[in-house]
Amino acid sequence: MTLSLRQKRRQETAFHIQRTTLELSEDKGLENVTTEEIASASGVSTRTFFNYYPNKEAAAVGHPPKFTEEQKDALRNGSGPLAAEIKQLLDQHIAKLSAREDILRMLGNILKSNEKARGILEGYLAEERRDISNALFDRVGNRQIAAALAINVSSAIGGAIMLWEHEKELSLHAALDVIWEGTMGASRLLASPVDQ
Amino acid sequence: MTLSLRQKRRQETAFHIQRTTLELSEDKGLENVTTEEIASASGVSTRTFFNYYPNKEAAAVGHPPKFTEEQKDALRNGSGPLAAEIKQLLDQHIAKLSAREDILRMLGNILKSNEKARGILEGYLAEERRDISNALFDRVGNRQIAAALAINVSSAIGGAIMLWEHEKELSLHAALDVIWEGTMGASRLLASPVDQ
DNA sequence: GCAAATATTGCACACTATGCAAGGTTTAGT
DNA sequence: ACTAAACCTTGCATAGTGTGCAATATTTGC
Numbered sequence: 419m420t421l422s423l424r425q426k427r428r429q430e431t432a433f434h435i436q437r438t439t440l441e442l443s444e445d446k447g448l449e450n451v452t453t454e455e456i457a458s459a460s461g462v463s464t465r466t467f468f469n470y471y472p473n474k475e476a477a478a479v480g481h482p483p484k485f486t487e488e489q490k491d492a493l494r495n496g497s498g499p500l501a502a503e504i505k506q507l508l509d510q511h512i513a514k515l516s517a518r519e520d521i522l523r524m525l526g527n528i529l530k531s532n533e534k535a536r537g538i539l540e541g542y543l544a545e546e547r548r549d550i551s552n553a554l555f556d557r558v559g560n561r562q563i564a565a566a567l568a569i570n571v572s573s574a575i576g577g578a579i580m581l582w583e584h585e586k587e588l589s590l591h592a593a594l595d596v597i598w599e600g601t602m603g604a605s606r607l608l609a610s611p612v613d614q
Numbered sequence: 615m616t617l618s619l620r621q622k623r624r625q626e627t628a629f630h631i632q633r634t635t636l637e638l639s640e641d642k643g644l645e646n647v648t649t650e651e652i653a654s655a656s657g658v659s660t661r662t663f664f665n666y667y668p669n670k671e672a673a674a675v676g677h678p679p680k681f682t683e684e685q686k687d688a689l690r691n692g693s694g695p696l697a698a699e700i701k702q703l704l705d706q707h708i709a710k711l712s713a714r715e716d717i718l719r720m721l722g723n724i725l726k727s728n729e730k731a732r733g734i735l736e737g738y739l740a741e742e743r744r745d746i747s748n749a750l751f752d753r754v755g756n757r758q759i760a761a762a763l764a765i766n767v768s769s770a771i772g773g774a775i776m777l778w779e780h781e782k783e784l785s786l787h788a789a790l791d792v793i794w795e796g797t798m799g800a801s802r803l804l805a806s807p808v809d810q
Numbered sequence: 811g812c813a814a815a816t817a818t819t820g821c822a823c824a825c826t827a828t829g830c831a832a833g834g835t836t837t838a839g840t
Numbered sequence: 841a842c843t844a845a846a847c848c849t850t851g852c853a854t855a856g857t858g859t860g861c862a863a864t865a866t867t868t869g870c
Contacts, residue, residue, distance in 0.1 A: 424836065424847075452825065463850050468827060475729075501804050533671075537733025562773075562796020563803065569769045570762075570800065577761060600758025604766065605804035607759065608697045608797070620816075620867065648856065659819050664858060 432470050435460045436480040440524040448478055448528050448535070475535040478528050480521070482542050483514045490553040500557075504567070505598055508574055509591065515579070516590045526583045547572045570601050628666050631656045632676040636720040644674055644724050644731070671731040674724050676717070678738050679710045686749040696753075700763070701794055704770055705787065711775070712786045722779045743768045766797050 438460040442451045453474055457467035471477040489507055496503045515522060528535050551561075551568035558564055578594035585593070634656040638647045649670055653663035667673035685703055692699045711718060724731050747757075747764035754760055774790035781789070 422837085428848090453827085454825085464826095465828095465851070466849055469849075473827075504804075533733035533737060534730045535733065536736050537729035537731065540732050540736050541729060558803065560796070560799060562792060563799035564796075565773060566766075566769075566793075566796040566800035567803065569765065569773075570804070573762075573765045573769075577758075577765075596758060597762075600756070600760075600762040602804060603756060603759035604762035605801040607754065607763070608700075608766070608801040609805040618868085624817090649858085650856090660857095661820070661859095662818055665818075669858075 428470075431460075431462070433480070435462070435467065435470055435477055436521070439474065439477040440521060440528070443478065443528055444524055448474060448532055473534070475528075475532060476538055478525060478532075478535055479538045479542070480525075482539070483511070485511065485546065485549060490549060493550070493553045494556045496557070500567075501602065504571060508571065508578075508594055508598065511575060512578060512590050512594045515575075519590070522579060523583065526579065543572050543576070570605075574598055574601055624666075627656075627658070629676070631658070631663065631666055631673055632717070635670065635673040636717060636724070639674065639724055640720055644670060644728055669730070671724075671728060672734055674721060674728075674731055675734045675738070676721075678735070679707070681707065681742065681745060686745060689746070689749045690752045692753070696763075697798065700767060704767065704774075704790055704794065707771060708774060708786050708790045711771075715786070718775060719779065722775065739768050739772070766801075770794055770797055 435456070439448070439451070439456050442456055442459060451474075453467055454464050456474065456477065457464040460467065462470075467477070485507070489510060493503060493507060525535075529539060547565075547568045550571050551564045554564035554567050555561055558567070574594065574597050577597040577600075578590060581597060582588055582590050582593040588596070631652070635644070635647070635652050638652055638655060647670070649663055650660050652670065652673065653660040656663065658666075663673070681703070685706060689699060689703060721731075725735060743761075743764045746767050747760045750760035750763050751757055754763070770790065770793050773793040773796075774786060777793060778784055778786045778789040784792070
Protein backbone atom coordinates (compact mmCIF):
# COMPACT_ATOMS: atom_id res chain seq x y z
CA MET A 419 0.00 0.00 0.00
CA THR A 420 2.94 2.37 -0.67
CA LEU A 421 2.02 5.03 -3.16
CA SER A 422 4.29 6.78 -5.64
CA LEU A 423 4.47 10.55 -5.48
CA ARG A 424 2.31 10.69 -8.53
CA GLN A 425 -0.36 8.47 -6.99
CA LYS A 426 -0.24 10.40 -3.75
CA ARG A 427 -0.75 13.69 -5.52
CA ARG A 428 -3.58 12.22 -7.53
CA GLN A 429 -5.27 11.03 -4.38
CA GLU A 430 -4.91 14.44 -2.80
CA THR A 431 -6.40 16.13 -5.82
CA ALA A 432 -9.30 13.69 -5.77
CA PHE A 433 -9.91 14.53 -2.11
CA HIS A 434 -9.62 18.22 -2.80
CA ILE A 435 -12.17 18.01 -5.58
CA GLN A 436 -14.58 16.12 -3.33
CA ARG A 437 -14.29 18.78 -0.63
CA THR A 438 -14.77 21.57 -3.12
CA THR A 439 -17.79 19.83 -4.61
CA LEU A 440 -19.41 19.37 -1.22
CA GLU A 441 -18.64 22.90 -0.09
CA LEU A 442 -20.04 24.47 -3.22
CA SER A 443 -23.19 22.37 -2.91
CA GLU A 444 -23.72 23.27 0.70
CA ASP A 445 -25.79 26.40 0.07
CA LYS A 446 -27.01 26.00 -3.50
CA GLY A 447 -27.42 22.24 -3.65
CA LEU A 448 -25.46 20.02 -5.99
CA GLU A 449 -27.99 20.45 -8.82
CA ASN A 450 -27.33 24.16 -8.96
CA VAL A 451 -23.56 23.90 -9.12
CA THR A 452 -22.10 23.32 -12.56
CA THR A 453 -19.16 21.03 -13.18
CA GLU A 454 -17.39 24.07 -14.57
CA GLU A 455 -17.76 25.89 -11.23
CA ILE A 456 -16.46 22.92 -9.30
CA ALA A 457 -13.55 22.45 -11.65
CA SER A 458 -12.39 26.03 -11.59
CA ALA A 459 -12.90 26.30 -7.83
CA SER A 460 -10.70 23.22 -7.54
CA GLY A 461 -8.10 24.75 -9.81
CA VAL A 462 -8.41 22.29 -12.68
CA SER A 463 -10.05 22.39 -16.08
CA THR A 464 -13.49 20.93 -16.60
CA ARG A 465 -11.93 18.23 -18.71
CA THR A 466 -9.61 17.27 -15.86
CA PHE A 467 -12.49 17.19 -13.42
CA PHE A 468 -14.03 14.42 -15.51
CA ASN A 469 -10.69 12.76 -15.43
CA TYR A 470 -10.94 12.33 -11.68
CA TYR A 471 -14.62 11.48 -11.38
CA PRO A 472 -17.05 10.22 -14.00
CA ASN A 473 -19.64 12.77 -12.90
CA LYS A 474 -20.60 15.40 -10.33
CA GLU A 475 -22.33 12.96 -8.06
CA ALA A 476 -19.38 10.60 -7.91
CA ALA A 477 -17.22 13.58 -6.94
CA ALA A 478 -19.59 14.34 -4.08
CA VAL A 479 -19.66 10.75 -2.84
CA GLY A 480 -15.90 10.27 -3.20
CA HIS A 481 -14.42 6.97 -2.05
CA PRO A 482 -16.00 5.80 1.21
CA PRO A 483 -13.76 3.78 3.56
CA LYS A 484 -13.86 0.02 3.09
CA PHE A 485 -13.51 -2.80 5.54
CA THR A 486 -9.91 -3.96 5.74
CA GLU A 487 -8.78 -7.49 5.11
CA GLU A 488 -7.87 -7.81 8.77
CA GLN A 489 -11.37 -6.89 9.80
CA LYS A 490 -12.86 -9.43 7.44
CA ASP A 491 -10.45 -12.09 8.64
CA ALA A 492 -11.35 -11.36 12.24
CA LEU A 493 -14.96 -12.00 11.33
CA ARG A 494 -14.07 -15.16 9.46
CA ASN A 495 -11.92 -16.70 12.15
CA GLY A 496 -13.47 -15.37 15.34
CA SER A 497 -14.80 -17.78 17.92
CA GLY A 498 -16.61 -15.58 20.44
CA PRO A 499 -20.31 -14.69 20.29
CA LEU A 500 -21.04 -13.50 16.75
CA ALA A 501 -23.08 -10.48 17.77
CA ALA A 502 -20.23 -9.09 19.84
CA GLU A 503 -17.75 -9.48 17.02
CA ILE A 504 -20.02 -7.81 14.53
CA LYS A 505 -20.52 -4.97 16.94
CA GLN A 506 -16.77 -4.57 17.25
CA LEU A 507 -16.42 -4.39 13.48
CA LEU A 508 -19.11 -1.76 13.38
CA ASP A 509 -17.41 0.28 16.10
CA GLN A 510 -14.16 0.25 14.16
CA HIS A 511 -15.87 1.33 11.00
CA ILE A 512 -17.77 4.11 12.69
CA ALA A 513 -14.46 5.32 14.14
CA LYS A 514 -13.15 5.72 10.60
CA LEU A 515 -16.24 7.63 9.60
CA SER A 516 -16.00 9.87 12.65
CA ALA A 517 -12.75 11.25 11.29
CA ARG A 518 -14.71 12.81 8.44
CA GLU A 519 -17.84 14.05 10.13
CA ASP A 520 -17.89 17.25 8.10
CA ILE A 521 -17.93 15.36 4.82
CA LEU A 522 -20.53 12.98 6.17
CA ARG A 523 -22.83 15.83 7.08
CA MET A 524 -22.53 17.60 3.74
CA LEU A 525 -22.96 14.35 1.86
CA GLY A 526 -26.04 13.49 3.89
CA ASN A 527 -27.82 16.54 2.60
CA ILE A 528 -27.01 15.69 -0.98
CA LEU A 529 -28.13 12.10 -0.64
CA LYS A 530 -31.56 13.24 0.48
CA SER A 531 -32.35 14.89 -2.82
CA ASN A 532 -29.97 13.45 -5.38
CA GLU A 533 -30.94 10.14 -6.89
CA LYS A 534 -27.77 9.59 -8.79
CA ALA A 535 -25.59 10.16 -5.74
CA ARG A 536 -27.77 7.75 -3.81
CA GLY A 537 -27.32 5.14 -6.51
CA ILE A 538 -23.56 5.53 -6.47
CA LEU A 539 -23.38 5.14 -2.72
CA GLU A 540 -25.74 2.20 -2.89
CA GLY A 541 -23.27 0.60 -5.30
CA TYR A 542 -20.43 0.94 -2.80
CA LEU A 543 -22.62 -0.42 -0.03
CA ALA A 544 -23.61 -3.40 -2.13
CA GLU A 545 -19.94 -4.19 -2.61
CA GLU A 546 -19.35 -3.85 1.12
CA ARG A 547 -22.25 -6.19 1.84
CA ARG A 548 -20.88 -8.72 -0.62
CA ASP A 549 -17.52 -8.61 1.13
CA ILE A 550 -18.98 -9.05 4.58
CA SER A 551 -21.35 -11.69 3.38
CA ASN A 552 -18.48 -13.74 1.98
CA ALA A 553 -16.51 -13.45 5.18
CA LEU A 554 -19.51 -14.46 7.25
CA PHE A 555 -20.27 -17.34 4.94
CA ASP A 556 -16.88 -18.82 5.80
CA ARG A 557 -17.87 -18.55 9.40
CA VAL A 558 -21.50 -19.64 9.52
CA GLY A 559 -21.53 -21.94 6.49
CA ASN A 560 -24.85 -20.76 5.10
CA ARG A 561 -25.10 -18.28 2.22
CA GLN A 562 -28.52 -16.86 3.06
CA ILE A 563 -27.78 -16.43 6.73
CA ALA A 564 -24.50 -14.74 5.88
CA ALA A 565 -26.29 -12.41 3.46
CA ALA A 566 -28.94 -11.53 6.02
CA LEU A 567 -26.28 -10.79 8.62
CA ALA A 568 -24.38 -8.63 6.14
CA ILE A 569 -27.50 -6.60 5.53
CA ASN A 570 -27.77 -5.98 9.25
CA VAL A 571 -24.17 -4.81 9.32
CA SER A 572 -24.39 -2.38 6.46
CA SER A 573 -27.76 -1.01 7.41
CA ALA A 574 -26.63 -0.45 10.98
CA ILE A 575 -23.96 1.89 9.66
CA GLY A 576 -26.45 3.71 7.48
CA GLY A 577 -28.92 3.86 10.31
CA ALA A 578 -26.34 5.24 12.72
CA ILE A 579 -25.41 8.00 10.30
CA MET A 580 -29.02 8.93 9.75
CA LEU A 581 -29.77 8.99 13.45
CA TRP A 582 -26.65 11.06 14.12
CA GLU A 583 -27.67 13.58 11.49
CA HIS A 584 -31.06 13.84 13.07
CA GLU A 585 -30.15 13.99 16.75
CA LYS A 586 -27.59 16.74 17.22
CA GLU A 587 -26.53 15.69 20.70
CA LEU A 588 -25.60 12.11 19.78
CA SER A 589 -22.10 11.15 18.71
CA LEU A 590 -21.73 8.72 15.83
CA HIS A 591 -20.68 6.03 18.28
CA ALA A 592 -23.64 6.65 20.52
CA ALA A 593 -25.95 6.60 17.52
CA LEU A 594 -24.53 3.25 16.50
CA ASP A 595 -25.19 1.86 19.96
CA VAL A 596 -28.81 2.93 19.75
CA ILE A 597 -29.23 1.42 16.28
CA TRP A 598 -27.51 -1.80 17.28
CA GLU A 599 -29.82 -2.18 20.23
CA GLY A 600 -32.66 -1.98 17.73
CA THR A 601 -31.07 -4.59 15.51
CA MET A 602 -30.65 -6.96 18.44
CA GLY A 603 -34.17 -6.30 19.62
CA ALA A 604 -35.54 -7.05 16.19
CA SER A 605 -33.57 -10.28 16.05
CA ARG A 606 -34.92 -11.40 19.39
CA LEU A 607 -38.45 -10.57 18.31
CA LEU A 608 -38.14 -12.50 15.06
CA ALA A 609 -36.39 -15.43 16.67
CA SER A 610 -38.72 -15.74 19.60
CA PRO A 611 -41.72 -18.01 19.13
CA VAL A 612 -44.01 -15.65 21.02
CA ASP A 613 -44.84 -12.05 20.23
CA GLN A 614 -43.39 -9.96 23.04
CA MET B 615 -59.14 5.13 -5.89
CA THR B 616 -61.51 5.72 -8.84
CA LEU B 617 -59.72 7.28 -11.76
CA SER B 618 -61.18 9.60 -14.38
CA LEU B 619 -60.80 8.57 -18.00
CA ARG B 620 -58.07 11.11 -18.35
CA GLN B 621 -56.15 9.72 -15.39
CA LYS B 622 -56.61 6.18 -16.59
CA ARG B 623 -55.27 7.02 -20.02
CA ARG B 624 -52.34 8.81 -18.46
CA GLN B 625 -51.54 5.78 -16.38
CA GLU B 626 -51.69 3.55 -19.42
CA THR B 627 -49.37 5.82 -21.35
CA ALA B 628 -46.96 5.84 -18.43
CA PHE B 629 -47.00 2.03 -18.41
CA HIS B 630 -46.56 1.90 -22.15
CA ILE B 631 -43.55 4.19 -21.98
CA GLN B 632 -41.99 2.06 -19.25
CA ARG B 633 -42.42 -1.09 -21.33
CA THR B 634 -40.98 0.59 -24.40
CA THR B 635 -38.04 1.91 -22.42
CA LEU B 636 -37.25 -1.51 -21.00
CA GLU B 637 -37.66 -3.27 -24.31
CA LEU B 638 -35.41 -0.86 -26.14
CA SER B 639 -32.77 -1.21 -23.43
CA GLU B 640 -32.87 -4.96 -23.51
CA ASP B 641 -30.24 -5.42 -26.21
CA LYS B 642 -28.39 -2.10 -26.27
CA GLY B 643 -28.56 -1.18 -22.62
CA LEU B 644 -30.32 1.90 -21.32
CA GLU B 645 -27.22 4.09 -21.75
CA ASN B 646 -27.24 3.48 -25.48
CA VAL B 647 -30.87 4.34 -26.02
CA THR B 648 -31.69 8.03 -26.41
CA THR B 649 -34.76 9.65 -24.93
CA GLU B 650 -35.69 10.56 -28.48
CA GLU B 651 -35.72 6.90 -29.50
CA ILE B 652 -37.84 5.93 -26.53
CA ALA B 653 -40.25 8.78 -27.13
CA SER B 654 -40.80 8.11 -30.78
CA ALA B 655 -41.04 4.35 -30.22
CA SER B 656 -43.72 5.14 -27.63
CA GLY B 657 -45.52 7.41 -30.07
CA VAL B 658 -45.03 10.67 -28.20
CA SER B 659 -42.73 13.63 -28.62
CA THR B 660 -39.53 13.89 -26.63
CA ARG B 661 -41.02 16.78 -24.75
CA THR B 662 -44.01 14.67 -23.76
CA PHE B 663 -41.76 11.86 -22.62
CA PHE B 664 -40.27 14.24 -20.07
CA ASN B 665 -43.78 15.10 -19.12
CA TYR B 666 -44.38 11.56 -17.95
CA TYR B 667 -41.03 10.85 -16.36
CA PRO B 668 -38.33 13.25 -15.19
CA ASN B 669 -35.65 11.15 -16.90
CA LYS B 670 -34.85 7.92 -18.73
CA GLU B 671 -34.03 6.03 -15.58
CA ALA B 672 -37.29 6.92 -13.87
CA ALA B 673 -39.10 5.67 -16.96
CA ALA B 674 -37.29 2.35 -16.67
CA VAL B 675 -38.06 1.99 -12.96
CA GLY B 676 -41.68 3.08 -13.34
CA HIS B 677 -43.88 2.98 -10.25
CA PRO B 678 -43.23 -0.14 -8.17
CA PRO B 679 -46.20 -1.53 -6.23
CA LYS B 680 -46.62 -0.24 -2.71
CA PHE B 681 -47.94 -1.89 0.40
CA THR B 682 -51.64 -1.21 0.81
CA GLU B 683 -53.18 0.42 3.86
CA GLU B 684 -54.86 -2.90 4.69
CA GLN B 685 -51.53 -4.66 4.73
CA LYS B 686 -50.03 -2.05 7.01
CA ASP B 687 -53.05 -2.18 9.31
CA ALA B 688 -52.80 -5.95 9.50
CA LEU B 689 -49.23 -5.54 10.66
CA ARG B 690 -50.22 -2.86 13.15
CA ASN B 691 -53.09 -4.70 14.72
CA GLY B 692 -52.04 -8.32 14.42
CA SER B 693 -51.66 -10.47 17.50
CA GLY B 694 -50.06 -13.67 16.25
CA PRO B 695 -46.34 -14.34 16.11
CA LEU B 696 -44.69 -11.37 14.41
CA ALA B 697 -42.45 -13.39 12.13
CA ALA B 698 -45.41 -15.23 10.64
CA GLU B 699 -47.29 -12.03 9.95
CA ILE B 700 -44.30 -10.41 8.31
CA LYS B 701 -43.86 -13.46 6.16
CA GLN B 702 -47.48 -13.22 5.07
CA LEU B 703 -47.02 -9.60 4.08
CA LEU B 704 -43.96 -10.56 2.07
CA ASP B 705 -45.84 -13.36 0.33
CA GLN B 706 -48.58 -10.96 -0.69
CA HIS B 707 -46.09 -8.47 -2.00
CA ILE B 708 -44.17 -11.06 -3.95
CA ALA B 709 -47.45 -12.18 -5.49
CA LYS B 710 -47.93 -8.66 -6.84
CA LEU B 711 -44.44 -8.66 -8.25
CA SER B 712 -44.92 -12.07 -9.83
CA ALA B 713 -47.55 -10.54 -12.08
CA ARG B 714 -44.83 -8.50 -13.74
CA GLU B 715 -41.96 -10.92 -13.97
CA ASP B 716 -40.98 -9.72 -17.43
CA ILE B 717 -40.57 -6.15 -16.26
CA LEU B 718 -38.72 -7.32 -13.18
CA ARG B 719 -36.22 -9.24 -15.26
CA MET B 720 -35.55 -6.39 -17.67
CA LEU B 721 -35.27 -3.92 -14.84
CA GLY B 722 -32.86 -6.16 -12.99
CA ASN B 723 -30.38 -5.93 -15.82
CA ILE B 724 -30.57 -2.17 -15.87
CA LEU B 725 -30.12 -1.86 -12.13
CA LYS B 726 -26.87 -3.76 -12.32
CA SER B 727 -25.15 -1.11 -14.38
CA ASN B 728 -27.15 2.07 -13.99
CA GLU B 729 -26.43 4.13 -10.91
CA LYS B 730 -29.19 6.60 -11.39
CA ALA B 731 -31.82 3.90 -11.79
CA ARG B 732 -30.51 2.25 -8.64
CA GLY B 733 -30.81 5.53 -6.77
CA ILE B 734 -34.38 6.03 -7.90
CA LEU B 735 -35.39 2.54 -6.84
CA GLU B 736 -33.55 3.01 -3.55
CA GLY B 737 -35.71 6.09 -3.00
CA TYR B 738 -38.90 4.09 -3.42
CA LEU B 739 -37.59 1.39 -1.12
CA ALA B 740 -36.69 3.93 1.53
CA GLU B 741 -40.26 5.18 1.43
CA GLU B 742 -41.53 1.64 1.72
CA ARG B 743 -39.27 1.00 4.70
CA ARG B 744 -40.51 4.17 6.35
CA ASP B 745 -44.10 3.04 5.91
CA ILE B 746 -43.48 -0.41 7.31
CA SER B 747 -41.38 0.98 10.09
CA ASN B 748 -44.19 3.28 11.18
CA ALA B 749 -46.70 0.46 11.13
CA LEU B 750 -44.40 -1.78 13.13
CA PHE B 751 -43.66 0.98 15.60
CA ASP B 752 -47.34 1.07 16.48
CA ARG B 753 -47.09 -2.62 17.16
CA VAL B 754 -43.79 -3.06 18.98
CA GLY B 755 -43.52 0.38 20.59
CA ASN B 756 -39.84 0.88 19.85
CA ARG B 757 -38.60 3.00 16.95
CA GLN B 758 -35.25 1.31 16.43
CA ILE B 759 -36.63 -2.18 16.61
CA ALA B 760 -39.35 -1.23 14.16
CA ALA B 761 -36.74 0.24 11.81
CA ALA B 762 -34.56 -2.85 12.01
CA LEU B 763 -37.55 -5.07 11.27
CA ALA B 764 -38.52 -2.88 8.32
CA ILE B 765 -35.05 -3.30 6.89
CA ASN B 766 -35.45 -7.05 7.09
CA VAL B 767 -38.76 -6.79 5.25
CA SER B 768 -37.56 -4.65 2.40
CA SER B 769 -34.28 -6.43 1.95
CA ALA B 770 -36.01 -9.80 1.90
CA ILE B 771 -37.93 -8.65 -1.15
CA GLY B 772 -34.79 -7.39 -2.82
CA GLY B 773 -32.93 -10.55 -1.90
CA ALA B 774 -35.71 -12.74 -3.26
CA ILE B 775 -35.67 -10.92 -6.58
CA MET B 776 -31.92 -11.20 -6.85
CA LEU B 777 -31.95 -14.89 -6.01
CA TRP B 778 -34.77 -15.52 -8.50
CA GLU B 779 -32.84 -13.75 -11.24
CA HIS B 780 -29.84 -15.87 -10.48
CA GLU B 781 -31.45 -19.28 -10.09
CA LYS B 782 -33.57 -19.95 -13.15
CA GLU B 783 -35.48 -22.87 -11.67
CA LEU B 784 -36.77 -20.99 -8.61
CA SER B 785 -40.08 -19.17 -8.63
CA LEU B 786 -40.23 -15.79 -6.92
CA HIS B 787 -42.21 -17.34 -4.09
CA ALA B 788 -39.69 -20.10 -3.63
CA ALA B 789 -36.86 -17.61 -3.69
CA LEU B 790 -38.57 -15.60 -0.99
CA ASP B 791 -38.86 -18.71 1.17
CA VAL B 792 -35.14 -19.34 0.85
CA ILE B 793 -34.28 -15.73 1.69
CA TRP B 794 -36.68 -15.65 4.60
CA GLU B 795 -35.12 -18.79 6.04
CA GLY B 796 -31.83 -16.90 5.94
CA THR B 797 -33.33 -13.90 7.68
CA MET B 798 -34.72 -16.08 10.43
CA GLY B 799 -31.45 -17.97 10.78
CA ALA B 800 -29.55 -14.71 11.09
CA SER B 801 -31.96 -13.50 13.76
CA ARG B 802 -31.53 -16.66 15.77
CA LEU B 803 -27.76 -16.39 15.48
CA LEU B 804 -27.71 -12.79 16.61
CA ALA B 805 -30.21 -13.34 19.37
CA SER B 806 -28.61 -16.46 20.76
CA PRO B 807 -26.02 -15.96 23.47
CA VAL B 808 -23.76 -18.68 22.03
CA ASP B 809 -22.23 -18.90 18.58
CA GLN B 810 -23.93 -21.85 16.90
C1' DG C 811 -72.03 22.95 -27.69
C1' DC C 812 -68.89 25.79 -25.22
C1' DA C 813 -65.69 27.48 -21.72
C1' DA C 814 -62.30 25.77 -18.56
C1' DA C 815 -59.02 22.44 -17.59
C1' DT C 816 -55.55 19.65 -19.07
C1' DA C 817 -52.16 17.55 -22.60
C1' DT C 818 -49.02 17.74 -26.29
C1' DT C 819 -45.67 19.76 -28.91
C1' DG C 820 -41.67 22.64 -30.93
C1' DC C 821 -38.10 25.54 -29.99
C1' DA C 822 -34.35 27.69 -27.62
C1' DC C 823 -31.10 27.00 -24.32
C1' DA C 824 -27.97 25.69 -20.40
C1' DC C 825 -25.63 21.90 -18.86
C1' DT C 826 -23.32 17.05 -18.82
C1' DA C 827 -20.02 13.97 -20.46
C1' DT C 828 -16.86 11.84 -24.01
C1' DG C 829 -13.32 11.24 -27.77
C1' DC C 830 -9.40 12.93 -29.58
C1' DA C 831 -5.08 15.15 -30.28
C1' DA C 832 -1.61 18.51 -28.77
C1' DG C 833 1.32 19.88 -25.37
C1' DG C 834 3.34 19.64 -20.62
C1' DT C 835 5.32 17.10 -16.48
C1' DT C 836 7.17 13.24 -13.93
C1' DT C 837 9.74 9.16 -13.61
C1' DA C 838 13.44 5.90 -13.95
C1' DG C 839 17.60 4.43 -16.11
C1' DT C 840 21.90 5.68 -17.61
C1' DA D 841 22.18 15.94 -15.71
C1' DC D 842 19.86 13.88 -19.98
C1' DT D 843 16.53 11.41 -22.27
C1' DA D 844 12.78 8.38 -23.56
C1' DA D 845 8.64 6.45 -21.87
C1' DA D 846 4.78 7.00 -19.11
C1' DC D 847 1.45 9.74 -17.54
C1' DC D 848 -1.45 14.18 -16.96
C1' DT D 849 -3.76 18.19 -18.33
C1' DT D 850 -6.11 20.79 -21.43
C1' DG D 851 -9.03 22.69 -25.42
C1' DC D 852 -12.12 21.76 -28.78
C1' DA D 853 -15.86 19.47 -31.09
C1' DT D 854 -19.86 17.01 -30.41
C1' DA D 855 -23.85 13.99 -28.92
C1' DG D 856 -27.12 13.84 -25.52
C1' DT D 857 -30.17 15.42 -21.31
C1' DG D 858 -33.64 18.08 -19.33
C1' DT D 859 -36.32 22.66 -18.63
C1' DG D 860 -39.03 26.96 -19.50
C1' DC D 861 -42.12 28.92 -22.35
C1' DA D 862 -45.75 29.73 -25.49
C1' DA D 863 -48.71 27.88 -29.11
C1' DT D 864 -51.86 24.48 -30.29
C1' DA D 865 -54.89 20.49 -29.57
C1' DT D 866 -57.94 17.58 -26.79
C1' DT D 867 -61.00 16.38 -23.09
C1' DT D 868 -64.19 17.40 -19.55
C1' DG D 869 -68.10 19.08 -17.09
C1' DC D 870 -71.88 21.91 -17.40
